[in-house]
Amino acid sequence: MSATRGDAVRGVSGVADDVRHVARDRWLATLRECRADGFEICVDLTAVDYLTHPGRSLPEGVAPERFEVVANLLSVSSRRRARLRVQVPESDPRLASAWDVYPGAEAMEREVWDMFGVAFDGHPDLTRILMPEDWEGHPLRKDYAQGEIPVQFKGAPS
Amino acid sequence: MTALDDRTASRETPRPIAAAGTGEGAQEMTTRAEGSRAEVMRQSGAVLRMSESEAAALAVDPTEVREDQTMIINMGPQHPSTHGVLRLMLELQGETVLRCKPVIGYLHTGMEKTGEALTYMQGGTNVTRMDYASPLNNELVFALTVERLLGIEAEVPERAVWIRMLLSELNRMSSHLLFLATNGMDIGAVSMMLYGWREREEVLRFFQKVTGLRMNHNFIRPGGVAADLPPGWRDDVLALLEDLPPRLEEYEVLMTGQPIWRERLQGVGVITRDEALALGATGPILRSTGLDWDLRRAMPYLRYAEVEFDVVVGAFGDAYDRYAIRLHEIRESMRIVRQVLERMPAGDWRIQDKKVTPPPRGRIDESMEALIHHFKIFTEGFKVPEGEAYVAIESPRGEIGCYIASDGSSRPYRMHVRAPSFVNIQCLPHMMRGGLVADAVAVISSVDPVLGEVDR
Numbered sequence: 001m002s003a004t005r006g007d008a009v010r011g012v013s014g015v016a017d018d019v020r021h022v023a024r025d026r027w028l029a030t031l032r033e034c035r036a037d038g039f040e041i042c043v044d045l046t047a048v049d050y051l052t053h054p055g056r057s058l059p060e061g062v063a064p065e066r067f068e069v070v071a072n073l074l075s076v077s078s079r080r081r082a083r084l085r086v087q088v089p090e091s092d093p094r095l096a097s098a099w100d101v102y103p104g105a106e107a108m109e110r111e112v113w114d115m116f117g118v119a120f121d122g123h124p125d126l127t128r129i130l131m132p133e134d135w136e137g138h139p140l141r142k143d144y145a146q147g148e149i150p151v152q153f154k155g156a157p158s
Numbered sequence: 159m160t161a162l163d164d165r166t167a168s169r170e171t172p173r174p175i176a177a178a179g180t181g182e183g184a185q186e187m188t189t190r191a192e193g194s195r196a197e198v199m200r201q202s203g204a205v206l207r208m209s210e211s212e213a214a215a216l217a218v219d220p221t222e223v224r225e226d227q228t229m230i231i232n233m234g235p236q237h238p239s240t241h242g243v244l245r246l247m248l249e250l251q252g253e254t255v256l257r258c259k260p261v262i263g264y265l266h267t268g269m270e271k272t273g274e275a276l277t278y279m280q281g282g283t284n285v286t287r288m289d290y291a292s293p294l295n296n297e298l299v300f301a302l303t304v305e306r307l308l309g310i311e312a313e314v315p316e317r318a319v320w321i322r323m324l325l326s327e328l329n330r331m332s333s334h335l336l337f338l339a340t341n342g343m344d345i346g347a348v349s350m351m352l353y354g355w356r357e358r359e360e361v362l363r364f365f366q367k368v369t370g371l372r373m374n375h376n377f378i379r380p381g382g383v384a385a386d387l388p389p390g391w392r393d394d395v396l397a398l399l400e401d402l403p404p405r406l407e408e409y410e411v412l413m414t415g416q417p418i419w420r421e422r423l424q425g426v427g428v429i430t431r432d433e434a435l436a437l438g439a440t441g442p443i444l445r446s447t448g449l450d451w452d453l454r455r456a457m458p459y460l461r462y463a464e465v466e467f468d469v470v471v472g473a474f475g476d477a478y479d480r481y482a483i484r485l486h487e488i489r490e491s492m493r494i495v496r497q498v499l500e501r502m503p504a505g506d507w508r509i510q511d512k513k514v515t516p517p518p519r520g521r522i523d524e525s526m527e528a529l530i531h532h533f534k535i536f537t538e539g540f541k542v543p544e545g546e547a548y549v550a551i552e553s554p555r556g557e558i559g560c561y562i563a564s565d566g567s568s569r570p571y572r573m574h575v576r577a578p579s580f581v582n583i584q585c586l587p588h589m590m591r592g593g594l595v596a597d598a599v600a601v602i603s604s605v606d607p608v609l610g611e612v613d614r
Contacts, residue, residue, distance in 0.1 A: 017547070017548065040435045040436075041435055041438050041440075042438060043438060043440070043550070043557060043559065043576065043581075044548070044559055044561065044574075044576040046561060046574045046576075048546075048563050048571070048572045049572070052565075053565040053571055056544065056565070057544065057545075070546075070548075070561065072548050072550075072559065072561070072576070074557075076435065076449065076451050076456075079456050079457060081457075081548075081550075083548060102436065102438065103200075103436050103437055103584075104436060104437040104438025104439070104581060104584060105438070106200065106584060107580060107581065107583075107584050108580075108581070111580075115270075124194060124196035124197045124199075124200050125193075125194075125196075125197045125200065127184045127185050128185060128263075129185070129262060129263060130262065130263040130266040130613060130614075131263060131266065132185075132263070133183035133184050133185045134183065139268060139271055140270060140271055140572075
């Protein structure tokens with residue numbers, strides 16, 4: 001582990017990938033370090049709701065939480081990728097926004113907010129992006145009542 | 159970086175429902191007074207890492223515009239040049255675009271949620287419908303991700319790999335031909351629209367012969383491809399390769415050198431390399447800025463390291479460069495296809511791992527085990543070891559990636575597709591800033607978004 005990686009722990013579950021686990025309070029700082037380390041693009045940012053799969057394998061020292069935000073970074077100059085994983089607890093589903101470091105993460109963070117209900121502090125425009133604004137619930141959560149609630153249509157008489 | 163203290167405030171308090179009567183509430187572009195400064199800057203196309211010279215050129219604070227001089231209009235979601243149901247809210251001062259905000263989600267069908275309910279065997283039918291203009295690349299990235307989780311990447315037979323390359327490149331050609339058609343239509347070269355659709359149809363006819371379907375093939379599957387190439391496939395490809403070059407020459411005459419075409423595209427929708435990188439843009443948009451970033455070359459997958467081709471780059475980062483790049487990429491893809499024809503090996507087209515591949519039809523009549531095995535694999539699916547993987551390939555629109563988290567069952571615990579169009583349309587505010595509303599159409603067209611994968 002080099003000094004630039006901070007307190008991130010290397011994971012083992014990704015096959016031949018550079019996976020780094022990041023503490024939640026070090027998220028933004030780690031992103032800044034990665035940006036300075038040559039990762040120019042935040043190519044993807046998404047989340048996983050591990051509600052029904054809590055016993056997943058994580059490296060030692062990483063306490064599993066319900067949500068996990070996953071960011072895939074790409075370095076165009078040195079042709080490498082890194083995947084950052086951060087645990088976000090159910091009781092306080094919020095994370096620092098990557099927008100300051102990677103402006104391209106803006107829409108992806110909106111999608112994570114929309115689909116998982118993980119809020120991003122410092123995001124310029126944290127609104128739903130795929131679902132209608134008045135939608136209730138976050139569809140990609142594992143406890144979202146799929147098929148059990150009436151389909152919501154805006155303005156339709158109910 | 160500017161101090162952006164006020165931007166967190168908007169989330170703490172419920173946002174006012176702006177523009178009452180138009181329906182979407184807080185997703186819409188707000189007036190300058192209501193929006194946070196960072197939000198307005200974002201919609202003005204400001205990227206934090208703009209060059210010093212550009213920052214200096216911004217002598218006028220873009221957020222200081224008198225509200226009574228501007229007008230916010232809706233373009234779309236049913237505008238013909240928005241390539242589907244993309245809705246853009248534009249703030250105009252006269253004919254000049256000051257701000258732009260894409261409002262998306264009109265085609266959202268919850269495909270990532272659906273992906274969690276389908277087995278790995280069925281997953282291909284789902285992802286292939288995302289980017290419906292290049293379905294085979296969607297299937298390819300999904301199959302590669304599943305294969306990485308299974309640890310069978312290296313065991314996929316050679317013939318399957320080369321068939322995948324053949325289909326991927328032909329799909330790149332059909333997708334770029336579709337771009338030429340729609341781009342021509344958007345700019346007003348209506349003949350080009352007819353030509354583009356016509357040529358694309360010939361590629362799709364080949365796909366139909368190979369896969370049975372023009373689109374949404376579900377042909378590339380974990381472990382290989384669904385079937386071998388049909389008899390006579392080589393002649394069909396050769397006929398394609400013979401017919402297309404003179405037609406591309408025609409397009410050059412019709413558009414590339416034509417003054418009206420150049421006037422409409424050159425210098426329109428300019429983006430610099432740093433801005434494209436910061437916004438996460440990939441594919442022709444990034445290459446139009448002069449950066450030779452193509453995953454086929456930079457991080458080769460399949461056998462791209464063994465074929466010769468050039469990565470086409472632009473110089474100005476404008477809509478004309480993006481048009482020229484796609485036109486030339488058709489030629490490069492044809493070059494790759496020729497090499498694939500030469501090198502196509504004989505042999506099996508899917509992995510002979512009983513875990514992943516169903517038994518051949520003939521065996522089912524002879525063997526009880528084969529019947530059980532067939533039944534199990536199509537009802538229950540095959541189990542994939544616990545873990546997570548992200549694999550990315552170069553689709554016609556940029557980096558398409560698939561992230562799958564597996565819990566060891568036969569269905570993905572989470573299946574996410576990094577759609578290039580979803581990320582690329584973030585460049586629209588930047589490309590449109592200060593341009594004319596008439597050029598907005600050319601800019602959308604040059605980004606070439608497919609709304610199926612934007613909204614998924």
